[in-house]
Amino acid sequence: MFPDSANKRIGAITLSIALLTFFTPPWVFVFWDSVNLLSMYLSIYDPAIFISLSMLVSSFFLWRFLRKRKHWRKPISNDIHHLDTLLNNDFKTVSFNPDEKIKDLLAKFKEFHRGNDAKEIQHLYKREYQGAVHTFAFEMYRFHYVRKTTESYTDSNGNRRTRTRRVSYYRHGILMNFPFAKSLCINSDSEISHKGEKYTTASNQFNRRFKVRTKDELQTARFLTPAVIELLTQMDQLLKNLNIEITGQNELCLSFDDDNLLKAKQVNDLSNPEAFAKEIAQHAELKTLDTLLEHIHDLMRLSDNNFI
Amino acid sequence: MTELIIFIGIPVALAAFIIMIYNGIVGRFNAVERAWASVLTQERQKNKIIPAVEKMVEDYKLHEGGLLTEVTKLRSAIQELQNGEVNPQKLSVTEQLASSLLQGLKVTVEAYPELKASDVYLKVMAEISEQQEQIAAAIRIFNQNVEDFNNGIQMFPGSLVNSFLNKKSKVETFSDSQASSGFDYKPNV
Numbered sequence: 001m002f003p004d005s006a007n008k009r010i011g012a013i014t015l016s017i018a019l020l021t022f023f024t025p026p027w028v029f030v031f032w033d034s035v036n037l038l039s040m041y042l043s044i045y046d047p048a049i050f051i052s053l054s055m056l057v058s059s060f061f062l063w064r065f066l067r068k069r070k071h072w073r074k075p076i077s078n079d080i081h082h083l084d085t086l087l088n089n090d091f092k093t094v095s096f097n098p099d100e101k102i103k104d105l106l107a108k109f110k111e112f113h114r115g116n117d118a119k120e121i122q123h124l125y126k127r128e129y130q131g132a133v134h135t136f137a138f139e140m141y142r143f144h145y146v147r148k149t150t151e152s153y154t155d156s157n158g159n160r161r162t163r164t165r166r167v168s169y170y171r172h173g174i175l176m177n178f179p180f181a182k183s184l185c186i187n188s189d190s191e192i193s194h195k196g197e198k199y200t201t202a203s204n205q206f207n208r209r210f211k212v213r214t215k216d217e218l219q220t221a222r223f224l225t226p227a228v229i230e231l232l233t234q235m236d237q238l239l240k241n242l243n244i245e246i247t248g249q250n251e252l253c254l255s256f257d258d259d260n261l262l263k264a265k266q267v268n269d270l271s272n273p274e275a276f277a278k279e280i281a282q283h284a285e286l287k288t289l290d291t292l293l294e295h296i297h298d299l300m301r302l303s304d305n306n307f308i
Numbered sequence: 309m310t311e312l313i314i315f316i317g318i319p320v321a322l323a324a325f326i327i328m329i330y331n332g333i334v335g336r337f338n339a340v341e342r343a344w345a346s347v348l349t350q351e352r353q354k355n356k357i358i359p360a361v362e363k364m365v366e367d368y369k370l371h372e373g374g375l376l377t378e379v380t381k382l383r384s385a386i387q388e389l390q391n392g393e394v395n396p397q398k399l400s401v402t403e404q405l406a407s408s409l410l411q412g413l414k415v416t417v418e419a420y421p422e423l424k425a426s427d428v429y430l431k432v433m434a435e436i437s438e439q440q441e442q443i444a445a446a447i448r449i450f451n452q453n454v455e456d457f458n459n460g461i462q463m464f465p466g467s468l469v470n471s472f473l474n475k476k477s478k479v480e481t482f483s484d485s486q487a488s489s490g491f492d493y494k495p496n497v
Contacts, residue, residue, distance in 0.1 A: 226445035
């Protein structure tokens with residue numbers, strides 16, 4: 001039931017108590033004096049009832065302690081598994097100033113203009129992807145924003161009152177340099193509206209899913225070739241509410257709702273340490289992320305010039 | 309008031325509905341034409357690699373196997389592709405010539421290991437492979453748009469509006485005759 005180390009600890013505590021009581025015989029008097037004093041103080045004049053009640057209260061706290069002890073394994077196991085997944089996939093944590101980072105992202109991308117209350121980047125990891133033709137560095141983020149609404153209601157006394165509700169939302173994404181296009185937004189999520197010329201492609205399917213806005217229609221026409229259109233349609237099937245925004249300085253923000261790109265499948269936890277250790281020793285594969293990175297690489301391969 | 313709604317409101321709503329369907333068919337037909345133009349644009353991109361192939365033939369003296377003849381045939385086939393005309397047959401011929409040139413190039417280059425490892429050859433092959441990918445994607449998009457259009461003119465009430473107003477006929481999807489000749493099975497469509 002308990003691991004070996006816990007068994008030894010319980011044995012040592014029991015032995016210490018046995019030895020202490022054996023070598024200090026007056027403990028009996030101290031015990032009964034304490035019982036009498038405490039039962040009188042609590043106005044329970046029968047010591048037997050006081051002992052029964054004490055046992056009941058102690059059992060409750062012991063039960064709560066053991067329950068809590070049982071459940072601490074799950075969050076710690078998840079943290080270990082998450083760190084292992086990041087290590088396995090060569091991700092490094094990026095340290096940043098939260099205020100400056102969100103200010104910088106708000107200035108660059110419309111994607112972060114969401115909600116009407118708090119906004120923050122909760123984590124940022126960086127990595128490099130090596131493809132057959134291109135190698136690129138990228139950062140992955142989790143963006144948290146809050147939407148605040150005020151609503152009126154009538155209380156039980158018939159008075160009109162207002163209350164404020166704050167609901168948290170999360171978006172995830174990739175930030176990287178994309179030297180093959182600029183000043184362009186391809187959105188499947190209608191929450192954000194962009195400036196620029198409207199552009200439609202030759203594909204009905206693509207036009208139904210995405211809205212394209214650009215500063216340079218000719219350059220956009222050259223970028224949105226048939227193979228790129230198909231690739232973006234495939235990416236849209238892989239991710240929920242996909243948005244792609246490329247700034248005038250070739251900075252790309254590819255954002256989506258899915259929160260599972262940095263989560264590998266976890267089967268075991270610390271309640272089964274051996275199986276958990278074996279699982280940790282294996283490679284944690286991030287299938288959706290790998291597919292997405294392949295697609296981004298293909299996007300670069302299809303947009304570059306082979307004769308340069 | 310009710311009579312007014314019946315005598316004016318219903319015909320106006322019906323007219324708006326017919327206009328919507330009519331415009332939908334026009335839009336879908338234009339999308340087919342645009343997708344076809346995109347196929348041709350991609351096909352014409354082959355002009356980009358022709359000078360590189362010719363230079364390779366000159367530099368490495370690859371005159372055997374009639375490579376230059378293949379290049380000339382491909383060039384004139386690309387020029388024959390006209391923008392306005394939706395002609396899958398001509399495209400099919402151009403595609404076959406491009407495949408034949410690619411095949412010929414691969415066979416010829418086997419005898420020139422130096423050329424096979426050269427930067428220019430690798431770039432030409434990468435470009436050809438990407439162009440084939442672009443054309444295949446453009447054809448798939450064209451076929452999707454054709455399906456959209458054909459559904460629009462064959463399904464009710466689009467079929468009714470088309471027979472009285474648009475009068476458009478079904479557009480054939482692009483099919484690769486060379487690839488389909490390899491199958492005994494032919495769908496009865």
